[in-house]
Amino acid sequence: MHTRAAYASMILVAQVADQLRxxxxxxxxxxxxxxxxxxxxxxxxxKVGNISFDELGQSLAEIGIGYYDPAEDEFVPFLSYKRLSEASKIEVIGQVRWMDGVWPVPSEPLCGFQGLKCAVDNAFWRTVGGATAGALAVSLSLLFITRRVLREQMIHHLLWWNLDPSLLVGTQLRLRAPSMLQRFGIAARLFAGSRVGINHSGSQFERMAQGGWY
Structure with a gap:
């Protein structure tokens, strides 16, 4: 911008000096x-454009207002401001193509002049998001509990013939193979019983012999 202004100033002075010469x-x-x-x-x-001065020596600059067109990758002017000696004038030289909006644009920024409205909106959406996440967690918990209860009821209906152990009457005998010590104790008791029987039989035979039973 400064290089352009310096070049234009040199061209102006050169033109006036050549005419006066x-x-x-x-x-x-x-x-x-x-x-x-x-x-x-x-x-x-x-070459950089037309430059005008009024009768007081003030520059009558032409100001262009435009926007960047991402589709064409260029700056497109749509308003032109010309400062005339009588009055100023804004000329519409094209229609602006807004990406997401309408013309004219709102007089207040989206987040407000102090940027506080966006913060309030963000807090609101955070609250809504937290409430939604909590409701989803509760719903999943209820779904899990309901599914488990229904599964237990289905298993209970399928096993209707299975008796409840608490309803059984009597003593349940458990048949287990005797250990080595138990087998040894049983053999010892049988052997002792045989000896008693033999001794008892011998004593009885002796009494019969003495009494003349033989």
Whole structure:
């Protein structure tokens, strides 16, 4: 921007100096006020655009307002501001194509002038998100409990013939193979019983013999 302005200034001075150089009588370049008045009320054509001055020497700049078009990858002007000597004028030179919005744009920014409205909206949506997550967790828990209860009821109906152990009457005998010590104890008791029987039989036979039973 500064390079463009410097180039335009050099072109303006060169054009005025070249015109004054051919004047008769010779122009006095030492008179600065007279030199400055040579720029008033004129429009200069340059390679960077037209530059105009009014009768007071003020620049009549033409300001363009535009937008960036991402589809064409270029800056597109749609408003032009021309400062005239009588009045200022804004000229519409094209229609703006907004990506997400309408024309004219709202007078207030989306988040407000202090940016507080977006913070309130974010807090609201965080609250809604937390409540939704909590409701989803409770729903999943109820679904899990209901599914488990229904499964137990289905198993109970399928096993209707299975008796409840608490309803059984009597003693349940458990048949287990005797251990080595138990087998040894049983053999010892049988052997002792045989000896008692033999001794008892021998004593009885002796009494019968003494009594003359033989």
């Amino acid at each position: 051919h004047k008769e009588p010779l122009f006095d370049f030492n008179d600065g006020a007279l030199l400055a008045r040579q720029f008033f009320g004129r429009t200069f054509e340059t």
